[in-house]
Amino acid sequence: MGNQVKRIGVLTSGGDAPGMNAAVRAVVRTAVNRGIECIGIRRGWNGLINHDFVPMDSNSVSHIIDKGGTMLYTARSEAFMTPEGREKAIATCKLLGLDGIVAIGGDGTFRGALALSRQVAQQGETLQMVGVPATIDNDVGCSNYTIGFDTACNTAIECVDKLRDTMQSHERCSVVEVMGRRAGYLALYVGISVGATAVLIPERPVDFDRDVVEKIRQARLSGTTHYMVVVAEGAGSAVDIGKRIHEELGIDPRVTVLGHIQRGGSPSARDRETASRMGYEAVQSLAEGRGNRIICTQDGKVVDLDMEEALAMTKVFDMERYRVLEATTTGAGD
Numbered sequence: 001m002g003n004q005v006k007r008i009g010v011l012t013s014g015g016d017a018p019g020m021n022a023a024v025r026a027v028v029r030t031a032v033n034r035g036i037e038c039i040g041i042r043r044g045w046n047g048l049i050n051h052d053f054v055p056m057d058s059n060s061v062s063h064i065i066d067k068g069g070t071m072l073y074t075a076r077s078e079a080f081m082t083p084e085g086r087e088k089a090i091a092t093c094k095l096l097g098l099d100g101i102v103a104i105g106g107d108g109t110f111r112g113a114l115a116l117s118r119q120v121a122q123q124g125e126t127l128q129m130v131g132v133p134a135t136i137d138n139d140v141g142c143s144n145y146t147i148g149f150d151t152a153c154n155t156a157i158e159c160v161d162k163l164r165d166t167m168q169s170h171e172r173c174s175v176v177e178v179m180g181r182r183a184g185y186l187a188l189y190v191g192i193s194v195g196a197t198a199v200l201i202p203e204r205p206v207d208f209d210r211d212v213v214e215k216i217r218q219a220r221l222s223g224t225t226h227y228m229v230v231v232a233e234g235a236g237s238a239v240d241i242g243k244r245i246h247e248e249l250g251i252d253p254r255v256t257v258l259g260h261i262q263r264g265g266s267p268s269a270r271d272r273e274t275a276s277r278m279g280y281e282a283v284q285s286l287a288e289g290r291g292n293r294i295i296c297t298q299d300g301k302v303v304d305l306d307m308e309e310a311l312a313m314t315k316v317f318d319m320e321r322y323r324v325l326e327a328t329t330t331g332a333g334d
């Protein structure tokens with residue numbers, strides 16, 4: 001774990017996101033082209049604990065840029081949350097002679113990276129970590145955008161468009177739950193894009209009467225006979241919302257929880273391109289001696305920020321988008 005970067009590891013961690021493969025490819029190819037060896041660590045942080053790795057060359061990442069999922073597999077690691085687990089990971093890094101690691105994942109993955117790097121520093125050594133944001137939740141505070149979000153939005157939109165066809169024919173109300181963990185980005189982007197009657201997000205405290213009952217009522221008064229309610233998983237359960245709509249309005253909604261379908265599929269152009277740029281920047285950053293960074297998009301540019309400072313940043317939710325939704329759907333059909 002010296003100063004000059006000769007060999008790096010790359011891993012994917014947390015929930016998978018379309019475009020993770022494109023990011024792995026960019027990391028491996030950029031490293032190889034700079035004369036840096038690259039080791040794939042499999043199954044997230046668990047791979048470092050369990051010696052689960054695979055040496056990678058340029059050909060090992062051929063034919064993956066268009067694939068969803070991650071060729072390195074991913075995991076959530078309980079063991080890595082403990083100093084003892086991280087000690088085993090440090091031993092593997094020493095054994096493999098890693099100078100740095102590119103960790104592709106969400107905020108949790110980066111907290112893990114920081115914890116590892118601090119523990120190494122306590123032992124008087126250095127292990128440079130670089131994070132690449134990839135999560136369908138788009139909830140990494142320091143980055144405007146996270147790899148996978150665009151594809152997940154497009155997948156959800158395709159599903160909701162199909163639901164709308166049958167809701168329109170049967171003159172029904174549909175309640176659709178989308179992922180996002182504690183964030184409402186996915187729900188709001190999808191809601192705007194499908195012309196949802198109502199969207200519930202955790203960033204805006206829900207007033208059921210104002211945000212659901214009145215929206216459906218106004219849509220009905222405008223002549224509409226089908227309604228689409230999009231619920232972010234962080235704002236509540238679609239099943240509960242459906243029951244409440246039945247109680248308060250006497251209609252009989254159909255509930256769909258989109259679930260993990262939103263995490264799959266071939267990555268969109270935006271996700272492939274962003275992943276390629278971020279993967280490239282991650283290796284540049286390590287090779288140029290800038291460790292403990294998170295690669296971020298800010299105003300369309302890819303930049304690297306100090307990991308600790310970046311993790312302390314919070315994203316300001318753009319409420320203007322909620323106003324766009326209201327201005328374009330309230331009192332009308334989709």
Ligand SMILES: Nc1ncnc2c1ncn2[C@@H]1O[C@H](COP(=O)(O)OP(=O)(O)OP(=O)(O)O)[C@@H](O)[C@H]1O
Pocket residue numbers: 013014015016045075076077078079080081082105106107108109110111112113115134135136137181
């Ligand atoms: N504070 C922490 N210290 C050490 N390791 C952590 C910490 N937080 C998270 N990790 C590690 O990172 C892994 C991934 O974190 P998490 O499950 O939050 O997913 P994520 O990277 O945020 O991605 P996503 O939210 O898209 O699923 C955890 O399973 C754990 O191994």
Ligand SMILES: O=P(O)(O)OC[C@H]1O[C@](O)(CO)[C@@H](O)[C@@H]1O
Pocket residue numbers: 015106135136137179180181233263
């Ligand atoms: O794959 P799991 O463990 O069910 O996790 C689901 C969670 O992961 C995500 O898909 C990505 O963070 C969230 O939107 C969701 O809450």
Ligand SMILES: [Mg+2]
Pocket residue numbers: 014106107108135137139
């Ligand atoms: Mg997360």
